[in-house]
Amino acid sequence: MSKEQQLHDTLEQAQSNGQSTQADRMGSGADERFNSKLRQAFGSTPFILTKFDQFMNWVRGNSMFMLLFGIACCSIEMMHTYATKHDLDRFGAGVPRASPRQADVIIVPGTIVSKFGPRMKRVYDQMPEPKFVVSMGSCTISGGPFQEGYNVIKGVEEIIPVDIHVPGCPPRPEALVYGVLKLQEQIRHGESAPVTVKPYELEQFGDLDRDELVDELASEIDEEDLVMRYNWAESP
């Protein structure tokens, strides 16, 4: 006999006995005093007082779908975090999804360079709301060891907003687990990153200085085009 069937039968039996489910569940030994007035008033209905969005936040924090997203060296440690030993799944965050449309959290594990920046933005844009970002490694904070590279974006925050930064080169899996736990905590409390990121797509060259490079490009590029700026040194 299945469990439900059993439960169902017991309930039916109890009702036909004229006994309330509540009394039945309390059994004989239970102390009356544990039964609050409120509970008596509502019978045995399990009743949780909460706001719906609080409840949703709690749920979100406990069931996060990660995006399967590997960029550079940090992604090796990220794989180790998902796999045996560290097993991120223990914390309700271990199901990597290959498609951004099914993911809630993107861990950015590595250096972002000029060619990849726009692609990452596209991936991020494809994720459904609400979405969260964990940046993993020094590269995603500032460019890390490659900060002076001509081609390297100085931190992922130039492109997408970040909730949690995990420093390290690479961070140990334990550090990433800690970061994810912190993110869950944040989500449960209904906090998420303040979107202070400046828009990286600028119309008509936006606030860029009209230096000779811009002028040269202006003749080639349609005025309506979106462009991406590559001098992070001066970004505020």
Place this chain on the structure above:
Amino acid sequence: MSLQEPTPDLDPGENPDGTLDYDELAGLLGEHVIDREQHENATAFVVRPDEVETVLATLKREAGFDHCSCVTAQQYQDRYESIYHLKKYKDPTQELSVVVPTPSDAPLSQSATGVYDTANWHEREAYDLVGIEYDDHPDLRRILLPETWQGHPLGLDYNQKKPQIVPLREHANPVEERTQVPGDSDTMFVNIGPHHPATHGVLHLKTVLDGEQVVDVDPDIGYLHRCEEQMCQQSTYRHQIMPYPDRWDYISAGILNEWAYARTAEEMADIEVPEYAQVLRTMSAEMCRIAAHLLAVGTFALDIYGDFTAIFMYAVTDREKVQNLLEDLTGQRLMFNYLRLGGTAWDLPEPRDEYFEKVRDFCEYIPERLEEYHNLLSSNELFQMRVMDTGILPPEEAKSYGCTGPVARASGIDYDLRRDDPYGYYDELDWNVITDDGCDNFSRALVRLEEMRESARIIEQCVDVLEDWPEDEREIQANVPRTLKPEPDTEIYRAVEAAKGELGIYIRSDGTDKPARFKIRSPAFCNLQSLEVMAEGEYVPDMVAALGSLDIVLGEVDR
């Protein structure tokens, strides 16, 4: 029948003792050689930019230089220069460089693509980063930087701080309108990557399909071009460069890469490494190789079976074991930074016996695990059906594309720098080079699995040696000046056998404590080029398998 030994087949210019007679080689080329230079590793012939193809073709056809290991491009104050580093697959110690100077105002040189297929990407990279143009190159576009990039960042007059602007039009959704190849209504254009689980990182494959068959595949790389060469050029020899090699092939293969730099710089500065340190290096490097091959096998299984299944998890579990050993030794899980010029950072962890025991246990454990992997992979019928006879890479093609490492060895090319161009402690130890002539995806997986067994053997022998090493002779570091300043204009190209194949480094010094040119020859870069041979005519899933079997790592491809 005569009892005389048959004279071994000698190429022109080859001495019976395996060295090269450069005068004879110069004689072979006649007038084409306009000058000679002496590099640390080989003699270099200077040739005119419009005779490159003739010279290289002669050297390849008649003198047996079938391996174009690397093409280095650089700019001097008064000229540009391309250097073709040639070797032989049968004996990589026979080296020859061909230097092609071109004037500063018109850097145009003949392309070598007609002779070596591998020159194709090397020359594109030279054009992209340094700005030399190659005549008759089939496809001279940028390879690492976005198409709209202005200037050539490793040229002398490039301002590395200058802002760049790239219109997003270039990065618009590439699939939107281009699903059809113009003028050919039967085929379909598909983008795979740069964000795709099967591409092992950020690789973009522009694929043309006919039905389900691959007609053409064009790997688009550069999504992880982290300016490694620039970084190394602005760091000092002694300490600052060493952390970067860890980040080229980042699949735990750090020490193997560090060794490439250590070997090159040590040879350049004439540093003699103590033998004890060489044993330590050999042991730790082989641990790295095991870790790297485990991940290669694990992700290959992931590509074939398509989910985070047992084999991948097993591989990662075993990696954790070897990473623990490496962490005990170096203090790091992934970016070891363990080697120093002239030695290693520190000795074995105390208590030594405990560590030896752990390492021995691991070495015994590996063959057991290999049984398991063989059961799960190579003797699994499903796996065999998927990977046997797909992704064929014939040996001739592999040589022309400059393939090395397990990829070459799985095509029956018996080439391993650890044996053929010995360094470290390898020639004192007893181990085998694994080859297989299947030439297909299956062989490549098989070679990697078996190489792990050999690596475990090497480690075990190293432990034996280390255990018996007298206590007062444990010298881990040679005397190295605080600031290294090699003689100006010393040029050297040296390679080691990294996890993916021949990892070479070219350094030119200018008398300061930083290299004037630092060029990385990445094995994965060359191996990836051969994907088109393997994939054309195959089905899409077989192409994915071929890509997995190449075991590329984008940090090394893009550098």
